[in-house]
Ligand SMILES: Cc1ncc(C[n+]2csc(CCOP(=O)(O)OP(=O)(O)O)c2C)c(N)n1
Ligand code: SF4
Ligand code: SF4
Ligand code: SF4
């Protein structure tokens with residue numbers, strides 16, 4: 001059975017990637033499961049989707065904990081422990097990173113037992129990151145080596161149709177680009193062994209005593225604790241204020257920032273809190289002086 | 303009216319009640335409106351939150367709020383507000399200093415407010431409960447993947463209904479029919495109008511509705527940076543009339559001088575794409591325009 005995880009951020013099309021790959025494998029004669037990991041949908045936040053494919057019925061459910069292939073659509077996520085990208089990777093699992101850095105860098109930093117490949121994403125413009133899913137699905141299909149290009153493109157047509165003709169056309173291009181990008185590595189992902197229920201390790205349960213309601217019910221006794229949550233890691237674009245052109249009209253950028261991430265000092269100078277700014281770029285779009293520009297997060301000095 | 307503390311944009315609050323780290327999507331107007339409202343109300347506010355996107359606002363042990371927050375079942379926020387108000391009144395009667403009293407505010411999505419939460423809210427208004435009822439209306443069940451709600455507009459694509467054939471319920475009119483102390487529509491893209499209304503509501507007692515249209519990049523399918531722009535278009539096309547009800551009278555607070563065609567607003571959002579592609583659906587575009595025209599034609603002087 002093939003077990004694949006696609007990791008990305010909400011809005012980067014990982015659910016679509018799993019659907020495209022799932023449909024393509026189905027067209028290639030496999031029985032298939034594909035599903036986004038359930039959670040509240042949050043644009044920018046880490047999420048993942050899984051695909052299982054086998055020649056016979058699939059009895060496994062839920063999280064893929066022994067992946068054969070893990071695709072990471074956004075290199076920045078590798079720094080986020082909460083994204084759980086490396087979970088369950090062993091000597092036979094292949095990690096494919098999509099972005100700018102070479103495979104050797106990740107191999108060195110992550111010290112994985114299994115192979116690492118990197119696929120450059122230069123064909124995808126900054127404004128079309130939501131098409132990453134098609135690109136990743138094409139790459140994954142080629143790595144499995146059991147999906148013909150025609151099946152892949154048919155799957156794109158089926159899964160992207162509701163987004164309109166332009167989206168289908170661009171998704172086809174990018175799926176094919178992903179597919180061609182891994183030509184030399186076609187078929188390098190093998191099927192993992194079938195795992196029966198008997199082979200599964202029992203969970204590490206911890207017995208908890210039943211406690212009185214006032215102890216057992218979680219309650220937070222101090223406000224503003226979310227300051228510890230670094231939503232700045234969600235950012236792919238960083239807004240940068242050019243203070244030479246800033247007119248100190250903080251009631252625009254600071255007021256519109258959904259995340260209260262722009263504070264204002266006594267003389268009206270705005271400061272962006274990069275630990276929490278999610279990079280929505282609402283401030284950039286609204287700044288009347290065009291004093292805010294966006295720089296790609298990767299490579300931006302932090 | 304001159305009693306407002308908010309005459310010009312620079313009168314808007316400079317300090318922020320919320321801190322960063324909240325788990326809403328990048329570019330979420332619901333979160334933007336919450337900060338705009340709380341910045342006017344101040345920290346002596348207790349929030350009663352019905353299940354929806356904002357129920358993740360406080361995810362143990364993290365909270366972006368200064369004050370307290372109570373989570374209720376989806377339909378039950380107004381009932382929760384009654385309990386909270388009663389508890390505060392009891393403590394006042396037992397000698398709690400008046401300055402420790404709190405403003406009780408429901409925070410509700412449209413799915414709850416226009417649908418299953420309506421009956422408890424109706425009961426609370428009828429009992430004259432002293433509370434604010436803030437609705438962030440993202441026109442669907444956002445937290446679960448944007449299924450249709452009673453606030454979904456005509457023609458919008460949702461995850462459950464395809465292109466919606468029904469018409470958005472008029473929650474403002476439903477509240478006004480109850481003769482509440484105050485009711486207003488708001489939008490995050492008009493912060494001065496919003497601040498004036500929140501300020502007015504804060505000075506009144508009794509049931510008070512603050513109904514904010516909340517452009518949702520995830521559910522409506524537009525780029526996160528366009529949240530404010532989409533809001534502006536909702537007002538300029540006349541789709542979202544800004545108005546208030548006080549002392550038995552409805553006043554429009556911002557009448558677009560020359561309304562833009564509704565399609566200027568619709569075309570910006572993927573949920574309406576099928577009205578434009580593969581070919582323009584003149585009939586349905588005409589229906590939406592006619593409904594907006596009819597609304598404004600009925601106004602005195604419209
Ligand atoms: C009685 C009940 N039915 C269904 C749910 C599942 N549920 C959780 S949030 C949600 C959507 C709520 O929609 P809305 O009130 O518009 O808030 P939004 O998610 O858009 O912020 C649903 C259906 C629930 N919590 N309770
Ligand atoms: S909106 Fe632009 S010009 Fe105005 S304070 Fe913010 S950054 Fe400066
Ligand atoms: S990009 Fe701008 S508006 Fe968006 S979170 Fe960052 S500072 Fe706020
Ligand atoms: S789905 Fe919409 S309303 Fe919900 S958090 Fe995301 S942007 Fe906000």
Ligand SMILES: [Mg+2]
Pocket residue numbers: 354411412413438439440441442443444445451
């Ligand atoms: Mg909603």
